Amino acid sequence: MLVLLPPSETKWAGPQRGAPARLDALSHPALTAAREQVLDALVEVSARPDAADLLGAGASLADVVAANTTLRTRPAAKVSQVYTGVLYDALDLPTLPAAAAERVLVVSALWGVLRPRDRVPGYRLSMGTSLPGVGPLAAFWRPRLAEVLAPRGVVVDCRSAAYAAAWAPDADTARRTVGVRVLSGGKVVSxxxxHTRGLVARHLLTRPGRPPRTPAALHDAVVEAFGAKLLEPSRRGGSWTLEVEAP
Incomplete structure (x- = not known):
C-alpha cells in the first residue's frame, strides 16, 4: 500500500542551524536534475520585485516568498516536520512508525516527490504555478514522475486536483488506485x-494487521473507523473512488 499526499500550503521554515538540503541525497535520485532546474528557477523568480504575483502569493506572504532565495543555504529538516496544516495535523506524520512512514509519498511542486525521511527547507511554490524557463509545473513533472513512480499494491490517493495533474497512474496501476472523496451529509465538502483524509491515512497506516492489497480490502479497512462507500471506475482505465463520510 502507498499513500499519496499533497504538500501543505503552510510549512515550517526549518531550524536555525544545521546542514542545507542535499538534492543528491533525496529519495528518487533520478529526479535530481529536474529538482535542480526547478530550484534554480524558483530562486531566481523569488528575487524579482513581482515575485509574489508570479508565485500566486498575497502581500502577507512576501517574507515567505523572499525566503525562497535562501533555499540552497537554509538548514533543512525532515519532510515529516516541514509540512504542517490540517491534513498533516490529523495524520501526525512524525509519530508514525518508520515502516508505516515509508508507505507515504508527498507530491511536491518543487521536489517532485518526497519521502517523510527526506530533508528539505520550507518553501513557497504551488503546483499551479508556471515558472520562467520551466513552464507549468504539473506538465513539467508529469513525464518525469511517470518514469520513477511504479507503485505496487493499492495506491491511496489523497492528493488535491492540482497535484493529481502531476502524475496519473497507468492502466495497470489505476486498477489498484483509490481516490479519497470526502462527504458530509451525502454531499462533497472541502x-x-x-482533516478527514489525514485521519483516514493515519488509520490505514497504523491499524493492526496486513495492509490492504485490493480496493475492496481497502474499503473494508476504512469502514472499521468511518462510513465509506467504494465506487467502481467511471471509465475504462480509470481509478476507483472511496467516498468517506466526514466524522
Whole structure:
C-alpha cells in the first residue's frame, strides 16, 4: 500500500542551524536534475520585485516568498516536520512508525516527490504555478514522475486536483488506485476534506494487521473507523473512488 499526499500550503521554515538540503541525497535520485532546474528557477523568480504575483502569493506572504532565495543555504529538516496544516495535523506524520512512514509519498511542486525521511527547507511554490524557463509545473513533472513512480499494491490517493495533474497512474496501476472523496451529509465538502483524509491515512497506516492489497480490502479497512462507500471506475482505465463520510 502507498499513500499519496499533497504538500501543505503552510510549512515550517526549518531550524536555525544545521546542514542545507542535499538534492543528491533525496529519495528518487533520478529526479535530481529536474529538482535542480526547478530550484534554480524558483530562486531566481523569488528575487524579482513581482515575485509574489508570479508565485500566486498575497502581500502577507512576501517574507515567505523572499525566503525562497535562501533555499540552497537554509538548514533543512525532515519532510515529516516541514509540512504542517490540517491534513498533516490529523495524520501526525512524525509519530508514525518508520515502516508505516515509508508507505507515504508527498507530491511536491518543487521536489517532485518526497519521502517523510527526506530533508528539505520550507518553501513557497504551488503546483499551479508556471515558472520562467520551466513552464507549468504539473506538465513539467508529469513525464518525469511517470518514469520513477511504479507503485505496487493499492495506491491511496489523497492528493488535491492540482497535484493529481502531476502524475496519473497507468492502466495497470489505476486498477489498484483509490481516490479519497470526502462527504458530509451525502454531499462533497472541502472544509473537512483535508482533516478527514489525514485521519483516514493515519488509520490505514497504523491499524493492526496486513495492509490492504485490493480496493475492496481497502474499503473494508476504512469502514472499521468511518462510513465509506467504494465506487467502481467511471471509465475504462480509470481509478476507483472511496467516498468517506466526514466524522
Amino acid at each position: 472544509h473537512a476534506a483535508k
